[in-house]
Amino acid sequence: MLTFVIKRLASLVPVFLVVSMIIFMIIHLVPGDPIDSIVQIGSTPEQKAELTAKYGLDKPLIVQYGIWLAKLATGDLGEAIILRQPVSTLIAQNLPHSLILGTLALVFSTIVGIAAGAVAAIWKDGFVDRAVMGIILLGSTVPSFWLGLLMILLFAVQLGWFPVSGARSWSALVLPVLTIGFGGVALVARVTRVAMIDIARRDFVMMLHAKGVPAWRIQLQHILRHALLPVVTILSLRIGWILGGAVTIEYVFARPGLGSLLITSLNQRDYPVVQGCLLMLAIAVMLGTLIGDIVQAAMDPRVRERMS
């Protein structure tokens, strides 16, 4: 198992290098200039040129990438051009907010998704199945930005149950968690449903029926349990989504977090911050994949053998 983990970790190094280069190049090739956000009305073109040189933006792109990568190797994400703080400090201030929001949304989508998928599988092809999957499909296709505003209008403005925005109380987490969570429910529910229907056709299930085991026990203890393997894989792949899924929702609900930081910095082309945030998202996705592989290997010896 240890060899497996080490091999998987080693395979992430070239992926990380490629991802870091793509992130760096994309943000620098997008038109725009952070210096435009800091030059004051009245300053001269020479002053702007000085600022460009001060932040090293006059150097060739590949040289800038080399400098950034060298700093990255020492754990230094650089200094924000507009926000004037170390990028690591900004990320440390914002990451916990996104992690809490994303984790709760993942937990919500997992519980609701598995429950909905199981219900749909048990009553497959019937009214309940169609109704549950229909509602889930609807929820997952509504843009989260719009769903967030609808949630605010209903639960905050009309009913007054939760605050409209902010992060000043735990109750302020409810609406953003529901908004993000709904997006994930559909995937988990569909995977659970398909897996349960597939498992239900296996020989050992027929044998359990033949032995007279109660149907509810077969569904919950045997079919659902076996069906969770693909669900766990899907969930581990969605660890990256914990951070990435909150980007627009943090904006709508005026919550602090990596998403808010990314959008603000992107608008101002604050390159070091955008690079830092995107790198965090990429690392989260890579770690999620790694965890998914490890969990799969731990649960299924065949996977371990195949990949070691």
Add this chain to the structure above:
Amino acid sequence: MRSTTKAILLCGSALLSVALLSGTAMAQDVTFVMPARDVGAPSYNPIKGTRLNAATTLIYDRMVIQDADQSFHGQLATSWETTSDGMSWTFKLKPNVKFHDDEPFNAETIVWWVPKFKGTENAFMTDAIEKVEVIDPLTVKFVMKNPDPNLLFNMASSFMGIPSPKAFDAMGDRFGVSAAVGTGPFKLESFAVGQQTVLVRNDAYNSASKLSTNQGPAKLKKITLREIPDDSTAFLELKTGGVDMLLSVPTDFLPRLSAERATKVVTLPGTEVYYMPMNTSVEPFTDIKVREATAFAINQKEILASLFGGVGAEANTFLIGGLAEAKVDPKFRIAYDPARSRKVLDDAGWALGPDGVRAKGGVKLQVKLWTQNGTEFKRITEVVQAQLKAVGIGADITVFDAATITAQYRKRTEHQLAVRVYSWANADILDWFFSGKRLGHPNHAMWNDPASEALNEKAMKGSRNWDERVTNFRAYHENLLSQFVFAPIYQPVQNFAYADARLSVPATIRGTRLQSQTVVDIEKK
């Protein structure tokens, strides 16, 4: 009465008093929402910062402040005078003023403060000052390198808030981030970039300007200024009582706010102008006739009425209406005149085609019309497109985000027309947008004409006093208007909204924005 009973009664009274007092204190705690443009301002360092937010003037006082009519008034300065050659300025300072850290404010503070701007992005604001001399503990003299009649305007900027020398020097780069110490009516309690700033009242405050009714400490005890980037979310927070005041409300929200009985909207003259620069370096706008026709095709009145419900004002020059330099000879004003547009184009040989678009020598008068993302930009641009079509100019709209459009302007020859907005309350904005030194961006008109440059140079550097400066800038302004390098469109006003049941706000907002001179008079009901 037994001593134990007395003690119980005394304790009870004391507790009741504390409860009542704290109740009063809580009653004076309010929550404001900062303007969306202020979201993400990284620090409260007025000397080194490049972006400051609405809370800055509550923490720091300035020597001079402006009223809504752009007039100048003393805040930390009681009076000032300048010599006829403009080579020195003498300021009398307010006595008995202390910083939040109890350090005294006096002439030595100014001697320390002015040189601190050297080498910063804000250095241009004090560039003209050679040195500061102490005349007496409450009088300073600025010895100038060259006359700077714009000095008072610079002194009234938020970037000219004066920090405590002791705290500033001690904290280095952390100043303005983890603490901010000024002489203003509020002290910084906490600051989280992009989230909120909490200010508490400076109980020793005694340096309010004459623009404030309340000359003592502010009436509000604590202000939480939240940063909410989405205007819809901010509006809903006000509606549900989550916040007490919005420091900026987009004009298109006004009908909805007016429908809310619990909220009240106050307006202040704006500092923004929507306009449409024309790229004078590319066809067909190299031809002054096409520029003239384009400028007079814009129906400012229709835009004001149909898009903004009459809130704001038509723009007929490049500058906001409150500036003296905007009072140009009426013959230079650009106001909708479609007959003139059509005649000019006809005379120039641009004949109307069957599709309603003019053509000349086989070339159609079809141009690129750029705009930025954002509801107001898109709506204005669509109306402008229709208005141009009405005189035979076809326009294809492209929408960019703010950073991308700037990069596109820098290519210099890619753009033709663009709908833009600026926010500035000084005539030197003409130099910023039309100086030949800044072609592409911010000189989107690519205007580089020797006569204009000479007028600009005279206005920027050849004025010894304010009146001369006004005269020179007015001449430069008229020159630009006569060359039709842009079409003026619309002047918005600033809108503030507050919960009428919870806040008492002065009927007249004093200042160019909602700043300390008004906030000290705001009270919670």
